[in-house]
Amino acid sequence: MFTGGAKEGDEDCPTLRAVKARPRLRPTHRTPYKPADYEPFALAAVMRRLDTVEFGRPRDDPARVRPSHPGLERYAEHAAAQYLDAVKSLDPRGELLPDPQYWVKQSRTAAEGQGTSTVYELRVWGRCYASRDRAVCELRLLRFGSVQPGRRGPAERDPAEVAMAAYVAAHGGRAPEPTRWGDAHDVHSAVTPQRVRVVEIGCLDGSVRPPLFDGTPQEAEAAYHKLAAPRLRATVDAVDRRPGPGCATCKLAASCPDLARTPGILQIADGARPRRTLSVTDLRRHANCPAQEHLRRIHLPYDKDVEHDHHVVRGHAVHAWLQHLHARTPQRPCTPDDAPADRSDWAVDDWHLTGDDAELGARLIARHAAVCPLRHADPDAALVAERLLTFHDTQADVVLVAKPDLLYRSGGSVVWREVKSTKYRTPRGGKDILELYPQAALAVVLLADGALGGDVRRSRVEVEILRPTGPDLELVSPRQADRVATARQVLHDLAAPWHADRTSAPNPGTQCARCEVSRWCPAAPSSSASSSLQ
Known part of the structure; x- marks a missing residue:
C-alpha cells in the first residue's frame, strides 16, 4: 500500500x-x-x-x-x-x-x-x-x-x-x-x-x-x-461501498451491487474504450476544446481567476446562499427578506461579493422566493443538495457522475432542480433549454429511465433561471416522448465525440483567451504563469 x-x-x-x-x-x-x-x-x-x-x-x-x-x-x-x-x-x-x-x-x-x-x-x-x-x-x-x-x-x-x-x-x-x-x-x-x-x-x-x-x-x-x-x-x-468517480478504476465495479446500471443512456454501443468517469462539465469542456478537457481531467494547475471570474463567483455565492436557506431547520420556504441584509458587501462559505456583484446577487436571491421549491416539497421529505450520483453505462463502459443542485419530492415523485443565475433580463440565443443546460438533459433521461426511483409519471426537471427582473422556471417532464428524445440526442451529440476521441487535440480559437489551462496547451505560445495558478 x-x-x-x-x-x-x-x-x-x-x-x-x-x-x-x-x-x-x-x-x-x-x-x-x-x-x-x-x-x-x-x-x-x-x-x-x-x-x-x-x-x-x-x-x-x-x-x-x-x-x-x-x-x-x-x-x-x-x-x-x-x-x-x-x-x-x-x-x-x-x-x-x-x-x-x-x-x-x-x-x-x-x-x-x-x-x-x-x-x-x-x-x-x-x-x-x-x-x-x-x-x-x-x-x-x-x-x-x-x-x-x-x-x-x-x-x-x-x-x-x-x-x-x-x-x-x-x-x-x-x-x-x-x-x-x-x-x-x-x-x-x-x-x-x-x-x-x-x-x-x-x-x-x-x-x-x-x-x-x-x-x-x-x-x-x-x-x-x-x-x-x-x-x-x-x-x-x-x-x-460509496459509488463515485473511483468506480472507473475499481476491479469490483462489474459486480458492485451499489453501482447503478444505466445501459445505453449515452446511446453509444462501444465498450472497447477504457472505462472513464464523465460529467456534464467534462462534456462541455470537450466540446469547447478536447485538450482543455484532458488537461483538467489529469488535474494540471489552472488559473483560478479565469475559472472563477466575477460572474462565476457571483453564481457560486448565490447558489451557496440558497443552499444554506434550504438546509434550515425547520424547513420553510424562502422569502425576499432572506436575502443578505447588506446588499453591497456579503459573503457565504468561500465566496465574497462586493459592489455591483453583491447588489445583483442579493437581488437574485430575493427573486428566488417566488419559485422556492419548499413551496411544493413534501413536508416530511428531505431536500438533498449537491449529492453525488453515480451511474454505469455498461454499453459505453462509462461511469457517469452528477451533482444535482437540488433533489426533492413532491407528491411522492422525484423532482430534480437546477438553479442558474444571470445578469441578463431576458433569454438570449433562442436555444432549447436542454441544449443550453445539458445537465437538465441528463436529468430528464435519468428520470425517464427510472434511475432515481419514485413515481416517474409525476417526476419532473425544473430549471430555475434567476434574472434581475424575476425568476423563470422551466419545467420538463420525463413523460413527454419528444422532450426525452431531445434530451437523449443532446447527451449523445456531446458524448459521442468525447468517447471516440483518442488524441485530445487542441481546438484553437477565440475561446483560448478564457482557457484556464492555456499555459500547458501545446498550441499556445510559452508564457509566464499567472499568479493565480494553483
Missing part, C-alpha cells in the same frame, strides 16, 4: 481503498485490460523526468508506461525544472543523495500448516534522499501547484499520510520495483537513520514549505501508531 492509502476523502469509496490495498486481488467478473490513451497520473511524468536527471533513465518499466499528452509533457518539463531549483534551497551543499531504490516497510505473517504467509507492505511515493551514512533520510512529496500559504488550495496533506510516510522512511528497507505489478518487493534492510524529514515541494513555482515532519525514528513510529495505523486498519477491513 502506498502512503496515500492513509488519507481519505468524503467521497472516497471504502471498499475501493480496501481493494487497492490488495494489488493481487482478482475479481470473479474479469474485464479485459483496456489501457488509457495517455498517462492518467500527471506526476508520474514528472517523476520520470527527474529519474532521468538523477539516475540517467526512468525507473518505470517501459512496458507499463503510457505516452503523455503534449500538454502534460509541457507541464512535466516545467515542473521538473521548478523542483530541481527548489532542491538547491533545501540542500545547498548537496549532502543528501537521491536513492534509486524505493522505500518499503514489509512484514509477513507466519504461515500456518500448508498455508502461505501474508505479506504486508507500506511504500512511500515521492523522491527519496539520504546522506551517505544514512544518518538523515528525507522524503520529498510533490504537489501539482504551489505550497505557498494561501495558494495551496483546499487540500492539505492528511496528517495520517505524513505520519505513514515518516514511519516508512525511518523503519523501512530499500527495494527495486517488482517485475510484475502486485508482486511483493524484494526488500533489503537499511541503516536506521537518526533523523527523518518529510517535506513538500510545489511543482508549479518551486515553493517549499516548512517540513511536514522533522524528527527521530521513535517520533515517527509514535506518530504512525497514533495517526496512520488506525486509518490503515480501517482501510484494509472496509466493506462499505
Whole structure:
C-alpha cells in the first residue's frame, strides 16, 4: 500500500481503498485490460523526468508506461525544472543523495500448516534522499501547484499520510520495483537513520514549505501508531461501498451491487474504450476544446481567476446562499427578506461579493422566493443538495457522475432542480433549454429511465433561471416522448465525440483567451504563469 492509502476523502469509496490495498486481488467478473490513451497520473511524468536527471533513465518499466499528452509533457518539463531549483534551497551543499531504490516497510505473517504467509507492505511515493551514512533520510512529496500559504488550495496533506510516510522512511528497507505489478518487493534492510524529514515541494513555482515532519525514528513510529495505523486498519477491513468517480478504476465495479446500471443512456454501443468517469462539465469542456478537457481531467494547475471570474463567483455565492436557506431547520420556504441584509458587501462559505456583484446577487436571491421549491416539497421529505450520483453505462463502459443542485419530492415523485443565475433580463440565443443546460438533459433521461426511483409519471426537471427582473422556471417532464428524445440526442451529440476521441487535440480559437489551462496547451505560445495558478 502506498502512503496515500492513509488519507481519505468524503467521497472516497471504502471498499475501493480496501481493494487497492490488495494489488493481487482478482475479481470473479474479469474485464479485459483496456489501457488509457495517455498517462492518467500527471506526476508520474514528472517523476520520470527527474529519474532521468538523477539516475540517467526512468525507473518505470517501459512496458507499463503510457505516452503523455503534449500538454502534460509541457507541464512535466516545467515542473521538473521548478523542483530541481527548489532542491538547491533545501540542500545547498548537496549532502543528501537521491536513492534509486524505493522505500518499503514489509512484514509477513507466519504461515500456518500448508498455508502461505501474508505479506504486508507500506511504500512511500515521492523522491527519496539520504546522506551517505544514512544518518538523515528525507522524503520529498510533490504537489501539482504551489505550497505557498494561501495558494495551496483546499487540500492539505492528511496528517495520517505524513505520519505513514515518516514511519516508512525511518523503519523501512530499500527495494527495486517488482517485475510484475502486485508482486511483493524484494526488500533489503537499511541503516536506521537518526533523523527523518518529510517535506513538500510545489511543482508549479518551486515553493517549499516548512517540513511536514522533522524528527527521530521513535517520533515517527509514535506518530504512525497514533495517526496512520488506525486509518490503515480501517482501510484494509472496509466493506462499505460509496459509488463515485473511483468506480472507473475499481476491479469490483462489474459486480458492485451499489453501482447503478444505466445501459445505453449515452446511446453509444462501444465498450472497447477504457472505462472513464464523465460529467456534464467534462462534456462541455470537450466540446469547447478536447485538450482543455484532458488537461483538467489529469488535474494540471489552472488559473483560478479565469475559472472563477466575477460572474462565476457571483453564481457560486448565490447558489451557496440558497443552499444554506434550504438546509434550515425547520424547513420553510424562502422569502425576499432572506436575502443578505447588506446588499453591497456579503459573503457565504468561500465566496465574497462586493459592489455591483453583491447588489445583483442579493437581488437574485430575493427573486428566488417566488419559485422556492419548499413551496411544493413534501413536508416530511428531505431536500438533498449537491449529492453525488453515480451511474454505469455498461454499453459505453462509462461511469457517469452528477451533482444535482437540488433533489426533492413532491407528491411522492422525484423532482430534480437546477438553479442558474444571470445578469441578463431576458433569454438570449433562442436555444432549447436542454441544449443550453445539458445537465437538465441528463436529468430528464435519468428520470425517464427510472434511475432515481419514485413515481416517474409525476417526476419532473425544473430549471430555475434567476434574472434581475424575476425568476423563470422551466419545467420538463420525463413523460413527454419528444422532450426525452431531445434530451437523449443532446447527451449523445456531446458524448459521442468525447468517447471516440483518442488524441485530445487542441481546438484553437477565440475561446483560448478564457482557457484556464492555456499555459500547458501545446498550441499556445510559452508564457509566464499567472499568479493565480494553483
